[in-house]
Amino acid sequence: MEFLIEIPELSAFVERLRQAPTIAAPILQRTLSASQAILAKYTTRNTVPWRTGFLVQTFSALLETGKLHWYPTASYARFVEFGTAPHRIEPKDKQALYWPGAAHPVRSVQHPGTRANPFMERIIEAATPDISATFGIALQQIVAAIAAQ
Numbered sequence: 001m002e003f004l005i006e007i008p009e010l011s012a013f014v015e016r017l018r019q020a021p022t023i024a025a026p027i028l029q030r031t032l033s034a035s036q037a038i039l040a041k042y043t044t045r046n047t048v049p050w051r052t053g054f055l056v057q058t059f060s061a062l063l064e065t066g067k068l069h070w071y072p073t074a075s076y077a078r079f080v081e082f083g084t085a086p087h088r089i090e091p092k093d094k095q096a097l098y099w100p101g102a103a104h105p106v107r108s109v110q111h112p113g114t115r116a117n118p119f120m121e122r123i124i125e126a127a128t129p130d131i132s133a134t135f136g137i138a139l140q141q142i143v144a145a146i147a148a149q
Helices: 010-041 077-082 119-148
Strands: 059-064 067-072 087-089 109-111
Touching: 010 059, 010 067, 010 119, 077 119
Parallel strands: none
Antiparallel strands: 059 067, 087 109
């Protein structure tokens, strides 16, 4: 004896699932692009260290397929984000440096290092609820588009 259950239009449903990547990809790419504006919205004086404002102005985005990079281009940004260990600073031209009031030339200086100031973490933390909501809407659009096929 054999029991058989037939699911109506199963082959059509399976075909829609096969097409899901081509349906979802453009929606997800648009959502990543929209996430750039959300990250920019939260890249402010409240999240990024502010001395002159230059660091905030150097942020850039690179949108690739399935990936968005949001990063500062200021040359010193990584030192602000991650800090520095104690280190010795040597003059570039290797000539003695005379500091005002110094009794003798200073050839190097011991720098105590700097504490990390994780501004990228603060940007991500602030932007996450808006980005999550945006992706939630995108997932609803994907489901609707697959169902409409």
